[in-house]
Amino acid sequence: MAQTRNVVIGMxxxxxxxxxxxxxxxxxxxxxxxxxxxxxxGPAVGLENVRKLIEEVLGLAGSVALRGIGIGSTGxxxxxxGTIQNPWTLPTWxxxxxxxxxxxxxxxxxxxxxxxxAAALGEYWQGxxxxxxxxCALTVGTGVGTGxxxxxxxxxxxxxxxxxxxxxxxxxxxxxxxxxAHGCMEVLIAGPALGKLAREKAAAGENSLLWEMAGGNIDQxxxxxxxxxARRGDPAALEVAQHAxxxxxxxxxxxxxxxxxxVIVLGGSVMSxxxxxxxxxxxxxxxxxxxxxxxxxCIVPAQLGDNAGVCGAALTAIQTLPRAGRTI
Amino acid sequence: MAQTRNVVIGMxxxxxxxxxxxxxxxxxxxxxxxxxxxxxxGPAVGLENVRKLIEEVLGLAGSVALRGIGIGSTGxxxxxxGTIQNPWTLPTWxxxxxxxxxxxxxxxxxxxxxxxxAAALGEYWQGxxxxxxxxCALTVGTGVGTGxxxxxxxxxxxxxxxxxxxxxxxxxxxxxxxxxAHGCMEVLIAGPALGKLAREKAAAGENSLLWEMAGGNIDQxxxxxxxxxARRGDPAALEVAQHAxxxxxxxxxxxxxxxxxxVIVLGGSVMSxxxxxxxxxxxxxxxxxxxxxxxxxCIVPAQLGDNAGVCGAALTAIQTLPRAGRTI
Numbered sequence: 001m002a003q004t005r006n007v008v009i010g011m012x013x014x015x016x017x018x019x020x021x022x023x024x025x026x027x028x029x030x031x032x033x034x035x036x037x038x039x040x041x042g043p044a045v046g047l048e049n050v051r052k053l054i055e056e057v058l059g060l061a062g063s064v065a066l067r068g069i070g071i072g073s074t075g076x077x078x079x080x081x082g083t084i085q086n087p088w089t090l091p092t093w094x095x096x097x098x099x100x101x102x103x104x105x106x107x108x109x110x111x112x113x114x115x116x117x118a119a120a121l122g123e124y125w126q127g128x129x130x131x132x133x134x135x136c137a138l139t140v141g142t143g144v145g146t147g148x149x150x151x152x153x154x155x156x157x158x159x160x161x162x163x164x165x166x167x168x169x170x171x172x173x174x175x176x177x178x179x180x181a182h183g184c185m186e187v188l189i190a191g192p193a194l195g196k197l198a199r200e201k202a203a204a205g206e207n208s209l210l211w212e213m214a215g216g217n218i219d220q221x222x223x224x225x226x227x228x229x230a231r232r233g234d235p236a237a238l239e240v241a242q243h244a245x246x247x248x249x250x251x252x253x254x255x256x257x258x259x260x261x262x263v264i265v266l267g268g269s270v271m272s273x274x275x276x277x278x279x280x281x282x283x284x285x286x287x288x289x290x291x292x293x294x295x296x297x298c299i300v301p302a303q304l305g306d307n308a309g310v311c312g313a314a315l316t317a318i319q320t321l322p323r324a325g326r327t328i
Numbered sequence: 329m330a331q332t333r334n335v336v337i338g339m340x341x342x343x344x345x346x347x348x349x350x351x352x353x354x355x356x357x358x359x360x361x362x363x364x365x366x367x368x369x370g371p372a373v374g375l376e377n378v379r380k381l382i383e384e385v386l387g388l389a390g391s392v393a394l395r396g397i398g399i400g401s402t403g404x405x406x407x408x409x410g411t412i413q414n415p416w417t418l419p420t421w422x423x424x425x426x427x428x429x430x431x432x433x434x435x436x437x438x439x440x441x442x443x444x445x446a447a448a449l450g451e452y453w454q455g456x457x458x459x460x461x462x463x464c465a466l467t468v469g470t471g472v473g474t475g476x477x478x479x480x481x482x483x484x485x486x487x488x489x490x491x492x493x494x495x496x497x498x499x500x501x502x503x504x505x506x507x508x509a510h511g512c513m514e515v516l517i518a519g520p521a522l523g524k525l526a527r528e529k530a531a532a533g534e535n536s537l538l539w540e541m542a543g544g545n546i547d548q549x550x551x552x553x554x555x556x557x558a559r560r561g562d563p564a565a566l567e568v569a570q571h572a573x574x575x576x577x578x579x580x581x582x583x584x585x586x587x588x589x590x591v592i593v594l595g596g597s598v599m600s601x602x603x604x605x606x607x608x609x610x611x612x613x614x615x616x617x618x619x620x621x622x623x624x625x626c627i628v629p630a631q632l633g634d635n636a637g638v639c640g641a642a643l644t645a646i647q648t649l650p651r652a653g654r655t656i
Contacts, residue, residue: 157588164585164619180616257492258586260485288508
């Protein structure tokens with residue numbers, strides 16, 4: 001008879017997909033699956049999808065004993081109450097308790113975390129910032145998600161608040177964000193912001209490669225188009241890259257001024273073009289190295305890709321277990 | 329015979345004066361004295377002044393046994409090496425070891441900290457943020473000094489670095505600072521910045537009350553003049569106050585986004601006019617309360633005044649002693 005292995009589940013709950021992975025207590029990934037959230041069909045369907053996914057992935061992992069579940073979810077959420085309040089990317093999910101039903105069904109502790117925090121913790125545990133004492137991770141995609149890992153745990157603010165480094169104000173003359181700020185980092189460098197800027201640049205000059213790449217339809221120009229056109233030397237697109245690099249650089253300067261981390265991990269779709277932005281970012285870090293060693297802080301690409309969230313979520317579950325029963 | 333009491337010394341070492349105070353292990357201030365640093369006469373004279381000051385204040389405290397010395401000093405400094413590198417405000421003090429000679433002379437551990445960190449720790453221990461888990465203190469005077477106290481200790485960055493929240497970038501189109509940034513918080517709201525802005529406003533309009541208050545000499549207009557003129561309703565000076573309130577507010581928004589502290593303590597000469605800036609600051613915090621509860625964070629004036637530095641420095645000394653021998 002095969003020996004039963006203690007495991008935890010790490011989940012990554014997004015607007016479209018939900019991923020689940022089984023991890024051993026030592027951090028080995030034993031099985032991984034994903035399914036559609038179908039959020040718009042209502043919380044009951046979504047929760048059922050999640051439950052079935054967990055059972056499926058546990059089945060794949062073989063002879064295991066489940067000890068805990070960690071969930072990294074698109075927010076806003078309430079960790080203490082275990083509820084998700086996100087009718088924007090999870091239509092119908094307005095104050096949905098996800099912790100109680102899963103905990104009752106699987107008879108294990110369930111932890112709910114912000115997805116950016118979970119991704120940061122994953123990169124700390126098994127990725128680009130393995131074991132460093134202070135790690136800040138940025139995920140630049142539709143938004144700018146950030147997590148700060150201090151001494152191996154997610155940094156908590158007042159009332160256990162998740163911090164919002166991605167909404168730091170960088171330029172009060174910048175565009176308006178839903179967060180209330182003008183010129184916060186997200187509204188300056190997230191994908192939608194870069195797409196909008198590229199469309200403005202394209203509208204201002206008819207010769208841009210952006211038009212060609214979008215088949216003459218301006219609505220088809222997005223951040224990806226802009227980065228590809230910049231790579232091919234298009235002047236308008238290079239201005240977009242310049243903008244992105246400048247504000248990313250200033251955001252990193254502030255992260256270093258506030259937190260002085262050893263490592264900053266960059267992930268998300270926009271950061272797959274980091275090589276284009278890097279010269280500008282490096283120049284800005286160099287210039288801001290009088291009081292802080294900005295030029296020396298390690299700025300590295302995320303290593304875990306889609307696995308960062310499930311990995312970090314699994315670690316939050318392990319961290320709730322009695323220390324005697326774990327190796328981390 | 330009087331009972332000998334265990335004590336520590338807290339020192340506040342500035343460009344002009346050095347203060348020393350004797351504290352009991354329970355935090356009672358037993359004696360306090362200050363003297364001139366006379367930094368320009370060379371480190372040997374300065375160190376001798378410090379040594380004599382400590383002996384004098386110990387003498388005033390009665391029958392005591394010295395257990396440690398904590399120093400909050402104007403930086404830059406190197407905590408690990410115990411050296412001060414500040415030829416700017418302490419002329420001739422370029423890489424001066426202050427820890428070794430004092431430790432050798434008094435036979436106790438000596439801790440060296442940044443003065444803004446010491447002041448923040450003082451406000452945590454006995455002042456405006458007594459016992460809160462996350463406290464950020466801003467001292468706005470000649471510069472913007474900041475300290476972040478997390479779970480009762482000064483937050484340390486990589487390599488034990490002191491963080492530089494006062495040099496966060498708030499407006500990349502702002503004036504240039506020696507730190508390398510354009511529009512960092514210090515170059516926008518510290519006393520010299522407000523004085524410069526007031527002189528510019530005065531130069532642009534001859535009817536300003538600023539001229540009258542400065543006796544017709546523009547060089548006499550400083551931050552204090554501006555705040556007083558604003559209080560008397562002068563339009564040019566009110567623009568200076570508006571500027572100060574706006575950028576202070578945005579700086580607080582970022583502090584909350586990064587650290588989510590329970591309490592932010594405001595001290596320093598410029599903050600003695602906080603009542604003038606408060607309406608603008610409150611409006612900004614209100615507007616930036618979508619993701620973070622900025623409007624609810626407690627923004628309070630510093631309570632310890634000149635004693636914050638010596639008080640926090642004393643606590644750093646106490647914190648190095650074996651836990652058995654202390655009550656904190």
